[in-house]
């Protein structure tokens with residue numbers, strides 16, 4: 001390791017000494033060689049820090065490098081450059097495996113087994129056995145609602161059943177750190193809700209959950225921190241609250257089809273006016289201005305739909321962030 | 333050890349689920365089981381025919397299974413993504429590779445054992461008549477016959493273990509199709525490794541460069557012909573244990589080297 005990187009890392013360690021980090025990457029880069037001199041960017045210069053005990057969401061469009069990041073952290077593939085640490089060990093180090101759980105994208109297992117046999121095999125790899133393992137298996141299969149169907153062979157599973165058993169196997173060793181790649185894909189709405197509850201419960205137990213998904217509506221309510229990837233690059237990151245608030249918190253007033261006269265009066269104090277179908281959204285710099293405008297609109301016969309802090313949805317943040325990158329890329 | 337055993341056991345049962353392997357096994361058993369039919373077609377050479385077809389089939393079909401199973405063990409894990417959950421658990425790549433190898437080998441050996449059993453039954457039914465002289469052939473002594481056949485089958489287990497090791501390792505380096513072709517190629521050239529040795533003799537008049545190449549080929553190739561003891565069986569000469577032990581020892585050494593090489597590749601390999 002070059003001296004520069006080492007001293008920079010030492011500085012970082014001092015900086016964050018009081019926060020335990022479950023994962024850290026430094027300029028992590030993966031370029032896939034696809035033959036005939038062609039290359040695909042997996043991820044480029046990724047710097048991430050995931051604190052212990054949080055739910056961290058890595059989001060990004062298809063092919064943005066989410067699965068690549070997970071596989072690198074798990075040592076399934078190797079970086080082109082850069083480094084990473086998982087639970088204090090270099091990524092891929094066998095020592096961290098006992099404390100890690102992984103649900104791969106579209107998981108699949110040995111077909112001749114049924115769910116309890118599969119979990120018994122995996123459990124025994126961690127040195128578990130006997131009645132304790134049997135109890136753990138039943139607990140996990142009940143958790144993912146597969147206990148009633150425990151006799152089914154994996155070969156006969158539906159997509160969602162595989163996903164459920166995939167979640168169960170990732171928890172067999174009661175890990176401190178979980179990697180979930182698209183955990184709710186293939187699940188029905190109830191199954192997806194169950195998994196979200198499992199994830200929240202894990203955080204409650206002090207565990208760290210690293211989630212990859214592009215289902216922003218699912219991620220928004222459960223993640224503490226989010227990083228957005230686009231084309232292998234980190235475009236934004238921060239706590240969900242920060243991201244949704246934007247650079248500064250503004251206040252919004254929404255009216256249903258205000259007439260031109262009213263709109264002209266209110267517009268003066270507003271910073272921005274947006275039309276979303278029949279809804280007119282006015283954005284104000286502070287709370288007072290927004291509520292004054294609301295009172296005025298009410299007085300003058302306008303139809304106020306809502307007034308309050310202007311929080312964006314994660315989807316809006318995402319489209320903003322990813323859209324910018326696409327424009328940048330086309331400029332090249 | 334536990335990890336190797338777990339992977340091996342799962343691999344063994346998965347191996348039995350491969351339809352085309354079941355097909356090969358059924359076909360082999362049919363051929364071996366009906367080999368006594370062929371002996372009627374060849375009066376005078378009945379015993380030779382029986383042993384050729386029987387032991388030959390065990391080796392040939394065992395080899396087919398070893399190559400086709402071996403070259404797909406690791407690629408299938410990657411293709412089906414079963415490897416991800418496994419390698420994220422406390423299973424090192426070395427343990428994974430050894431588990432795949434031993435599990436696959438257990439499948440091959442049990443397949444061959446079934447073929448061997450079929451052959452033994454056919455032979456036991458048929459053999460007493462060879463001890464009797466007929467118009468066109470004298471009686472065989474049949475002194476060492478049964479023991480020799482058991483040793484031949486044992487040798488072919490280890491022969492297929494070598495084939496399997498080559499196939500598994502080749503599949504880590506190449507695609508499975510290329511690995512299968514490569515394994516067949518090594519198997520068939522390895523049948524005549526002595527021939528390369530002879531070509532490298534100074535008195536064959538080969539150029540020095542050619543001799544170095546031939547000698548290298550001779551040294552690197554597994555000497556599969558050593559595993560073939562049909563000559564001794566037919567002449568009813570005992571196949572001595574020290575020969576069996578030596579041949580098996582060479583095979584095990586070969587497998588160890590091949591697997592060690594395979595590990596070096598697999599450790600770098602992305603999955």
Ligand SMILES: Nc1ncnc2c1ncn2[C@@H]1O[C@H](COP(=O)(O)OP(=O)(O)OP(=O)(O)O)[C@@H](O)[C@H]1O
Nearest residue numbers: 032034040041042061062063064065066067068069
């Ligand atoms: N084995 C591989 N060989 C070559 N390129 C690859 C390989 N795996 C991924 N890539 C490329 O790396 C980029 C990132 O892929 P990755 O699978 O990490 O995306 P993702 O964010 O997980 O996407 P998705 O949401 O579709 O799962 C893509 O451009 C992809 O083409």
Ligand SMILES: [Mg+2]
Nearest residue numbers: 066067068105
């Ligand atoms: Mg992915």
